[in-house]
Each structure stands twice: as C-alpha cells, then as structure tokens.
Amino acid sequence: MSFSDYRLLGLVGQGQFAQVYGAVHKRTGQLVAIKQTCHAPEQASQEPFVLNELCHPNIVCCQAIAQTQTGYQFVLDYCEAGTLRSQIDLTSQSNVLAQPLLCRIAVDILKGLSYIHSQQVIHGDLKPENILLTYQSQLADDKISRLTARIGDFGSARFVEMPSQARKEIGSPTYAAPERFYGQSSYASDLYSVGVILYELLLGDRPFSGSPDHLRQAHQTQAVPFPRSLSTPVQQLLERSLHKHPNQRFSSANEMLSAFQTLPDADVMADSKGGAIAAIKRDLPVQSTHVDHLKPAIEPLSTNTNEKPLSKVHQLLAVPQGCFVVTNSTIYRLNVQGALDSVIQLNQPSWIVISPDESWLVVFPKVSQQPAQSKGQLITLRDFVELKPENRRSVDLEEKLLRSVQASVVQTLAVDRRYIVRVLTSLSANKSCLECFTRKGKLIGDLPLNISLSHAALSLDSYQIVALSAPNASEAVKLLLISLRPFQVRSVVLSTTDLRSNPRGVGVFSWGYAVIDDGGCLFLDRLAQPVGRLNLMGVRAIAPLPDTRALVVIATPKAAQLKNNSLKDTFSNESALFVIDLKSLDLDLVF
Numbered sequence: 001m002s003f004s005d006y007r008l009l010g011l012v013g014q015g016q017f018a019q020v021y022g023a024v025h026k027r028t029g030q031l032v033a034i035k036q037t038c039h040a041p042e043q044a045s046q047e048p049f050v051l052n053e054l055c056h057p058n059i060v061c062c063q064a065i066a067q068t069q070t071g072y073q074f075v076l077d078y079c080e081a082g083t084l085r086s087q088i089d090l091t092s093q094s095n096v097l098a099q100p101l102l103c104r105i106a107v108d109i110l111k112g113l114s115y116i117h118s119q120q121v122i123h124g125d126l127k128p129e130n131i132l133l134t135y136q137s138q139l140a141d142d143k144i145s146r147l148t149a150r151i152g153d154f155g156s157a158r159f160v161e162m163p164s165q166a167r168k169e170i171g172s173p174t175y176a177a178p179e180r181f182y183g184q185s186s187y188a189s190d191l192y193s194v195g196v197i198l199y200e201l202l203l204g205d206r207p208f209s210g211s212p213d214h215l216r217q218a219h220q221t222q223a224v225p226f227p228r229s230l231s232t233p234v235q236q237l238l239e240r241s242l243h244k245h246p247n248q249r250f251s252s253a254n255e256m257l258s259a260f261q262t263l264p265d266a267d268v269m270a271d272s273k274g275g276a277i278a279a280i281k282r283d284l285p286v287q288s289t290h291v292d293h294l295k296p297a298i299e300p301l302s303t304n305t306n307e308k309p310l311s312k313v314h315q316l317l318a319v320p321q322g323c324f325v326v327t328n329s330t331i332y333r334l335n336v337q338g339a340l341d342s343v344i345q346l347n348q349p350s351w352i353v354i355s356p357d358e359s360w361l362v363v364f365p366k367v368s369q370q371p372a373q374s375k376g377q378l379i380t381l382r383d384f385v386e387l388k389p390e391n392r393r394s395v396d397l398e399e400k401l402l403r404s405v406q407a408s409v410v411q412t413l414a415v416d417r418r419y420i421v422r423v424l425t426s427l428s429a430n431k432s433c434l435e436c437f438t439r440k441g442k443l444i445g446d447l448p449l450n451i452s453l454s455h456a457a458l459s460l461d462s463y464q465i466v467a468l469s470a471p472n473a474s475e476a477v478k479l480l481l482i483s484l485r486p487f488q489v490r491s492v493v494l495s496t497t498d499l500r501s502n503p504r505g506v507g508v509f510s511w512g513y514a515v516i517d518d519g520g521c522l523f524l525d526r527l528a529q530p531v532g533r534l535n536l537m538g539v540r541a542i543a544p545l546p547d548t549r550a551l552v553v554i555a556t557p558k559a560a561q562l563k564n565n566s567l568k569d570t571f572s573n574e575s576a577l578f579v580i581d582l583k584s585l586d587l588d589l590v591f
Contacts, residue, residue, distance in 0.1 A: 006034060006075070012486045015069075017155060020485045022078065024445055031078045031447060031487065032063065036073035037155070048072050050121050050157045058112030060132055060152035079132035080449070080489045081147060088200065090490065090527070101147060101493075105131075106260055108149035109194060114253035116151065117187050124156035124185055125171035126193035135450040135489070145430055146475070147491070148180065158185075172575055173215040174206055178244050181216045188246035191256055195241025196251075198260075202234065203227065207242065233263050252384070267491070297584040301551070301577035302339065313553045313575040316543035317354050318508070323543050323551050325577070326352045331361070334551065338579070344379065351412040353420055355439075362395055362420065362439055364412060378439055395441045411456040415463055415484065418428035419444065423456045425470065434465075447487055453480070455505050466513060471502045479506070479513065480526045492528035497547050500535075507542035507550070511589050514542045514550070523587060534588030540575065548583035 009022040014247050018037045037047070051062035051074060064075040081087075084105065109131060112152050116123055130153040135145040156171050170180040171216040177192035179185070200206050207225060208218035224242050237259050243249050250256040277416065315326035323472055325332040325340060328349050332340040344363070351364040364376040376395035410432070425432040434447040452470035459466045463484040469491075477499065478491040491500040494503075500519030507514040520536040541553040556574040582589055 006032065007122035008034065010486050011488070014487075015153075020076075020253070023075075029445060031080075033060075033076040033078045035072075035074040035076055036068070037074075045155050046158045046162060047154045048074070048158065050154045053119050054116065054121070056112060056115040056155075057136070058148070058150050059106045059115065060150045076152070078487075079134040079150060079152070080487055081133035081135060082488050082490060083129050084131035084149060084197075085128035086490065087133060090492070094500075103260075104146065105133075105149045106198055106201065107257065109151065109197065110253050110260065112149070112151040113190055113194060116157075116259065117190070117253055118271075120160045121157055122160060122185055122187060123151065123154065123173075123190050123193075124158060125153065126151070126190055126197065127172045127175040128197060129153075129172075131197070137450070138310075141373075160187075173219075174209070176215075176219060177246070178220040179246060181220065186246055187252070188249045191241060191249050192243075192246075193254060194253075194256070195238060199224075199238055199240065202238075203230070237263065298552075298578050298580045301334075301579055311574065312555075313541060313577075314349060315352055316507075316541045316551060316553060317352060318543040319354060319356070319358050321358060323545060324352070324354060325551075326350075327575075340577075351409065353412050353414045353439075355414050355417050357417060359417070360413075360439065362414075364395075366409070395439070410453050410467075413456065413458050413465065414439075415458070416463075421427065421465070421484070423453055423465070423467070425452045425454070430470075430472070434484075436484075447484075449482075449489065451478075451480075456501060457506050457508050459508055460510060466506055466508050468503045468506055468515065470556045478504055479524065481528075494522070494528075495530065498522050498530045498533070503540055504539075507544070508530060509544045509550070516540070516542060523589060525590065531589060532585075534580075534585065534587075545579065548581060550580045550582055552578045552580055554578055575587075 005026055006023040007026055009024060010324070011020050012020045012033060018035055021034045021036070021586055023032050023034045025032065037045075048065050048067075052065065055061050060079060061077050062074050063077070066073045109126075113123070113126070116276070119393060121567050130151065131396065132150050132152045133251040134148055134150060136148045137145050170176045170183075171193075173181075175193040175196045177185075177189040180189055196206060208215055208222065221244075224239065226238070232332065237256075240249060240259075241256065250259065311327045313325055315324075317324040317326065322336070323334045324343070327346075329346050329350060330342055331344040331346065333343050335341050344361070346363065349366045351366060353362040353364070355361070360378060360380050362376050362378050378393050378395050408425050410421045410425050412420060415421050415436075418438060419436055422435045422437070423432065424435060430450070430452050432449040432453045434449065434452060436444040436446065438444065452468045453474075456465055456467040458464075459481065461483075465482040465484070467482055468482045469475070469478040469480060476496060477494045479494055480492075481490045483489075494515065498518050499515070499522060501517045503515050503517055505516040507521075512523065512531070513528065515522045515524065516539050518537075519533075520539055521534040521542060522530060523532045523534070525531050536552075536554070537551055538555040538557065540555050545551050554576050556576055
C-alpha cells in the first residue's frame with residue numbers, strides 16, 4: 001500500500017510529536033486517518049512496532065506503516081465521533097452522558113486494555129484525549145451501530161520486555177499513576193489511569209488538579225476525595241483502582257472489568273455535585289395546543305397564490321434574505337412584504353438545492369423511473385427571479401450518483417457555492433452516506449456513516465449538517481452535528497419524555513434547533529438541550545425568519561373525525577403557512 005494512494009482532506013488533530021490528517025483512498029473511497037510523527041533519533045518510540053502487533057475492535061488499528069526521514073507515517077482507522085474528551089466537555093455543559101453510554105464506554109476501554117496487556121504491551125498514556133469514539137456494530141450480524149470507544153495514540157506505549165530508553169515523559173500528570181513520576185510503569189499503571197477516567201465519568205470531575213508538581217504530590221500522598229452520596233460498591237471499585245501501591249490495585253483489566261460489570265445499575269449514579277450522568281429534573285416551558293390559543297404570537301400568512309390552499313409543502317429552505325417554500329408544483333419565495341412570489345414552476349415533486357448566496361438553484365426529481373429522468377436542472381437566478389430559458393442547463397449526474405439514487409434520499413443540501421451534499425440512508429442496513437458532488441453533477445467523494453439518518457438540514461456553522469437519527473427499537477433518537485471539515489460526528493440523545501413521537505423534521509436557528517414531532521415542536525438550545533415545547537398539532541416544517549420569527553407549515557385538518565385513533569388520518573395533503581413570533585411564546589429561548 002502506497003501513501004500516494006491517499007488524498008489528504010485536512011488536519012484533524014496534532015500534538016507535540018505528531019499531526020493527524022483525514023484522508024481518503026483515491027480508488028476505494030475508504031476514509032482513514034494518517035498520522036505523521038516527527039522525532040529526533042534519541043526520542044524514537046516503540047509505536048510502529050506496537051501497532052504492528054495490535055488488532056481489536058476496541059483499538060484504533062493500523063492499516064499501514066512507512067518510515068520517513070523524520071519519523072513514521074501510519075494509516076489508521078478513522079473515528080468520526082471524536083474523542084472521549086470532546087464527549088466529556090459536551091457533557092460538562094449539558095449533563096447528557098447517559099448511564100448506558102457511560103457503561104458501554106467503560107466496558108469498551110477495559111476490553112481494549114485487556115487485549116493490549118495480553119499482547120505484552122503497556123499503553124503508558126491513557127486519558128480521555130486518547131480514547132476515540134466511532135459508530136460501529138458490536139457483532140458481525142448486528143445491524144444496529146452503537147457509539148464505541150477505541151484506545152488510540154500509542155506514542156508512549158512499550159513492550160513489557162523492552163523498557164523505553166528514549167522519551168522519559170510520564171504522559172499526562174492528571175492521569176498518571178504515582179510510580180510513573182519515578183520513571184516506573186506496569187500494567188497496574190494503566191489500570192490506575194483508567195481509574196481516573198472512571199472517576200471523571202462517574203463524578204464529573206478529576207480526583208486531583210493543579211500544576212504538574214502539585215499533581216505529583218497529590219497522586220503519591222493525598223487520599224482520593226469521594227462524595228458522601230457515592231454508593232459503597234462504586235467507591236470500593238474506585239479506591240482499589242486508585243490505590244497508591246500497584247500491587248493493591250486490580251490484578252488485571254479483566255478483573256477490573258468484572259468488578260465494574262457486577263455493580264448494580266442503581267449504584268452507577270453521579271454524586272451530589274451533578275456529575276456526568278446526573279439526570280436533569282425539570283419541567284419544560286410549554287405553550288398551548290391550538291392555533292387560536294396562541295394569538296397574537298401566531299398569525300396565518302396570506303399566500304396570494306394560485307394554490308388555495310397550498311398543496312403539500314415539501315421543503316422550507318431558509319436563506320439569509322428570507323425563505324423559499326417548495327410545493328409539488330411551485331417554488332415560492334417569501335418576500336420582504338411577507339407575501340409569496342412564484343419563482344419556478346415544477347413538473348413533478350423535486351428536491352430543491354439553493355446556493356447560500358441565492359445565485360442558483362438545482363432541481364432534482366424525487367422519483368425517477370429512468371436514468372434520463374434523473375437529470376437535474378441548474379437554474380441561474382438574479383434578484384431571486386429565474387433568468388431566460390438559456391440560463392437553464394442540465395445537471396448530468398455521474399453513473400455512480402445515478403445508481404445511488406435508488407437508496408432513500410433524506411435531503412440534498414448546498415454546502416457552499418460549488419458543492420452539493422446528498423444525504424442517503426438505508427434503514428435495512430442501518431447506514432447512511434453523504435455524497436459530495438459539484439453543482440454540475442461531478443462526484444467528489446462520499447463519507448460513510450454507520451447510523452441511519454431520518455432528517456437533515458444545514459447548520460449555521462460552515463460545512464456542518466444537523467441531522468436526526470432514524471428511530472429504532474433499541475436506541476433513542478439522537479440529534480447529530482456532522483462536520484465536514486474535518487469529518488466529525490457529535491451526537492446528543494433526545495429524551496423520550498420530551499419527544500411526543502418519532503421526529504418529523506428539524507429546523508435550525510441562531511439560538512438552537514427545533515425538532516418537529518406529532519405533538520408540535522421541541523426546542524433545543526445550541527448545546528441540544530431542551531428549553532421548551534410548542535404543542536401544536538399538524539406541524540410539518542419550520543424555518544427561521546428575520547428577527548425572532550419563524551415560518552411554520554401546518555397540515556390542514558380533515559373534517560372527518562379521527563379514524564382508528566391514527567393521527568395521520570386527521571390531516572389532508574393541503575398546507576397552511578403561519579408566522580410565529582417565538583419571543584412572545586414565553587419559552588426559555590435566548591435570542
């Protein structure tokens with residue numbers, strides 16, 4: 001395997017001795033991480049020899065190694081969900097690391113460490129920054145992908161029988177065992193580091209903090225502080241993990257794993273300070289359940305169109321200057337006077353992509369029986385009006401893009417003036433794919449994602465997509481923030497007590513997000529934490545307008561009564577548009 005076979009996508013992370021880049025294989029499209037190290041000869045580590053011996057589901061595995069003039073290059077598995085540190089930082093702001101996820105992460109770390117030790121290797125620098133997260137299936141025939149922890153960064157690792165004669169650093173002093181400060185390390189030193197990680201996950205803080213010298217003294221001489229509210233079994237596990245003497249700790253990672261797995265679920269709780277898995281007890285501010293009760297906060301939009309009422313609205317596309325409304329037959333633009341102007345007539349239901357500067361739009365048919373019908377139309381706009389017919393041109397999708405149309409298209413988005421991203425999903429395989437191509441139909445590449453997506457929208461942050469995971473029986477719905485530069489996925493679990501049903505869509509605002517369900521809208525802040533609800537039946541789409549207003553699509557109720565107690569039978573295919581002043585709803589929204 002040659003490193004010239006890869007195209008670098010951008011810097012993902014860097015440390016004192018290495019840089020990590022995202023890269024894609026030019027022929028297969030496989031996404032990988034390429035780590036480039038730079039060491040003086042006297043600082044050379046055992047990392048290439050260690051990585052060559054390791055392969056495990058809870059290890060960031062190495063696919064290829066090459067020596068350079070200044071160090072080594074490694075082709076590594078790409079972990080798109082970031083590090084455990086980024087997850088903890090998100091948790092510290094929002095208290096969202098749920099107990100099942102915490103337990104899975106702890107089990108994954110100990111399984112990976114058990115394997116590392118079985119290969120006669122000491123990691124030497126275990127900390128949340130070196131625990132990477134990715135979505136993957138736990139079993140070969142398991143279609144459900146779960147967030148999985150994998151141990152990475154073996155720059156300080158060594159074989160037990162090969163004491164390091166090179167770099168003398170002890171790793172991170174915050175997570176270092178007492179003996180590490182004397183230049184000693186063993187399997188027990190790694191177990192101590194895992195104990196510090198568990199302490200932080202369970203209690204929301206680290207046992208010791210301060211300068212490196214203060215940390216050395218604390219790890220070697222100070223008793224580990226425990227809150228009174230901590231259960232006895234959990235405290236005993238942490239006390240043994242963090243014992244000052246190596247021979248008093250767990251004898252192996254397997255023994256520590258068994259002890260953790262035997263803890264009662266009720267004991268794996270946060271302390272009184274509100275740690276990483278503390279449940280938030282709160283009542284969300286809620287607004288009323290009927291349009292008439294919300295006046296004057298909500299007012300109908302006077303459409304003044306030939307469609308009275310509007311046929312089913314498929315998309316609301318927010319742009320800096322307003323909003324586009326897409327129905328089966330027409331693309332409208334909401335003008336500054338609050339009326340709808342017809343922009344484009346459509347022959348069939350279509351996906352509409354509008355450039356951020358509103359200089360062009362592309363129309364892709366939603367249903368294509370033949371390849372010829374899969375061609376899109378690139379339409380140049382000026383002052384939000386279509387130019388002459390000669391300004392239309394066909395968008396001829398490449399063959400691979402035509403084949404992938406057979407998958408379920410979730411959304412098609414313009415990430416900048418040149419590139420379009422199409423979000424595809426396969427519910428049966430529980431996978432999704434982000435296809436990037438130019439506005440002229442040339443495929444640039446695709447990014448696989450081991451989780452099914454049900455809805456997607458552009459974030460207000462550059463090259464970021466906000467998405468919702470498809471519901472399934474074993475996993476709660478998640479809101480995902482998918483960054484494209486570099487490719488990274490952060491997720492927040494949405495509480496089933498806050499959602500009234502499976503989501504119907506998502507809207508993006510400067511203050512956060514609106515998740516649509518059968519009961520209305522759940523409002524989330526920028527950290528994806530619930531801040532309020534709008535209980536309004538029939539909401540189908542929502543998009544921001546200038547100031548504190550939002551445009552809402554509400555399905556027109558049928559005159560008939562509810563049939564078979566099924567909500568969908570109460571609404572027709574016709575839509576009504578309303579403008580809501582969110583500020584007047586008295587919700588906990590920060591504008």
